[in-house]
Amino acid sequence: MRNIPAGLDAHLATGATTLCSCWRISRRDGVVLGFTDHDENLTFGGTLFRAGTGFEGTEIETRFGLAATGSELHGALSDESISENDLVSGKYDAARVELFLVDWSNIENRILQRSGDIGEVRREGAAFAVEIRGLAHQLDQERGRIFAGSCDADLGDTRCKIDLDDPAYRGEGEIASVQGASLFVASGLDEFENDWFTRGKLVWSSGANEGLAVEIKAHRNEEDVTTLSLWQTPPNAMTAGDTFSVTAGCDKRFETCREKFENSLNFRGFPHLPGNDFVVSYAVPGEPGHDGAPVR
Numbered sequence: 001m002r003n004i005p006a007g008l009d010a011h012l013a014t015g016a017t018t019l020c021s022c023w024r025i026s027r028r029d030g031v032v033l034g035f036t037d038h039d040e041n042l043t044f045g046g047t048l049f050r051a052g053t054g055f056e057g058t059e060i061e062t063r064f065g066l067a068a069t070g071s072e073l074h075g076a077l078s079d080e081s082i083s084e085n086d087l088v089s090g091k092y093d094a095a096r097v098e099l100f101l102v103d104w105s106n107i108e109n110r111i112l113q114r115s116g117d118i119g120e121v122r123r124e125g126a127a128f129a130v131e132i133r134g135l136a137h138q139l140d141q142e143r144g145r146i147f148a149g150s151c152d153a154d155l156g157d158t159r160c161k162i163d164l165d166d167p168a169y170r171g172e173g174e175i176a177s178v179q180g181a182s183l184f185v186a187s188g189l190d191e192f193e194n195d196w197f198t199r200g201k202l203v204w205s206s207g208a209n210e211g212l213a214v215e216i217k218a219h220r221n222e223e224d225v226t227t228l229s230l231w232q233t234p235p236n237a238m239t240a241g242d243t244f245s246v247t248a249g250c251d252k253r254f255e256t257c258r259e260k261f262e263n264s265l266n267f268r269g270f271p272h273l274p275g276n277d278f279v280v281s282y283a284v285p286g287e288p289g290h291d292g293a294p295v296r
Contacts, residue, residue, distance in 0.1 A: 008101075008109040018105040022049045023073060025118075026096040033082075036102075044107045073097065074129050087128060088235040089212045092118050097132050149275065150252035153268040155200075161266050169248040169261075171197070172205075173226075175240050182217075182230040184238055189246070194221045199249030202230065207242030209234045216249060 004012070011018075020038035024047050027033075034049035036042050042049045055073065086092060095118045103109035119131035146152050156164040164170055173188035189197070197219035204210050218229040228246070250256055254271035258264040 004111055005109060007106065008103060008111055011103050011106075011109050016103075018103055020102055020104050022100040022102050022110075023055060024049070024098040024100070025092070026098075027091055028094060029091065031091075038102075038104050040104070042102065042104060042107055044102075044110065072129055072131055074127060082128065084123060084128075085235040087121055087123065089209075092121065092130070094118060099132075147270055147273065149254075149269055149271055149273050151250075151254075151257060151267055151269040152252075153266075155250040156247070159266065159268055160263070162261055162263055164247045171246050173228075173244055173246065175238055175242045175244075177240055178238050179227065181233045181237075184228060186226045186228050189219075189226045190221070190224070192219075192221060192226075195219055196221075197228070197246045197249055199251055200247045201249075202228065202244050202246045204234070205243045205245055207239060208236035209238070209242070216246065219246075219249075 020036055020042075022034065022036045022038075022042060024045070025033045025035070032047060034042075034047040035053050035055040036049040036051050037055055038049075038051050041051050082092070097116055097118060098112060099114045100110050101113050114132075114134070116132045116134045119133040121131075122129045151160075153159040156162050162169065171189045171192055173186040176185045176187045178184045195218075197216050200216045200219070201213055202216050203213045212234065214234065215231045216228055217231045218227075220227045220229075248260075250261070252269065254264065254267055254269060257267045
């Protein structure tokens, strides 16, 4: 049962219409933004809730039990509130959202209606729509270890133990020329062999995309020309002279862990786990282990 503050409860009983919605968004980088569908700014809880941003929410769905429920939040894209570049760069991924019902004539009369995390984000022209997932959606996430042939650790984490600051696994480069929206010729990486940074991470250290990170789709070092292809097109156009840092990539195979990183003792997979071919195989007479033939 939800406990409604006495002041708000009394206000609701009057049938008055001085109510509005306020949304507080807390990003993982520590930035906190507030928005309201009221026609004037409101401030409470140390947050300024800005009006005139086009924010509005959809109907909130609630069910008994642990079924995952959600709602949506709509607003306008602008540099003063939420920009398209920030959405594309992932700054709002998994951000925390709190929805308040507020009496704007007395902001002390308010209640937290719902909280959740931002899920899928859609851009619709000059507007955007984000899915707000309730706490129950976390019960749908896989927990614990997965028994598979490939490694389930992230390269460089505490389970993997590879030091990505080691010069053998890290490089600094610069765009020599742009070949496409997500493809460019790089300088400064000539000493690294072909495919060394494939599946690795690139972080822009200068230019219009400074500070943003993206995964590397392919690293080619052929005929003294180094090219990098990115999985995601940067939100801002790349230009010659933009600098970046890159870290080595890993395909999660035991052979790669042993030969590229010399880290087989920390491999977090099961390379000898029988695969599907073994599961659907059948006994063949005459082979060792059948018809009484000894197994050596």
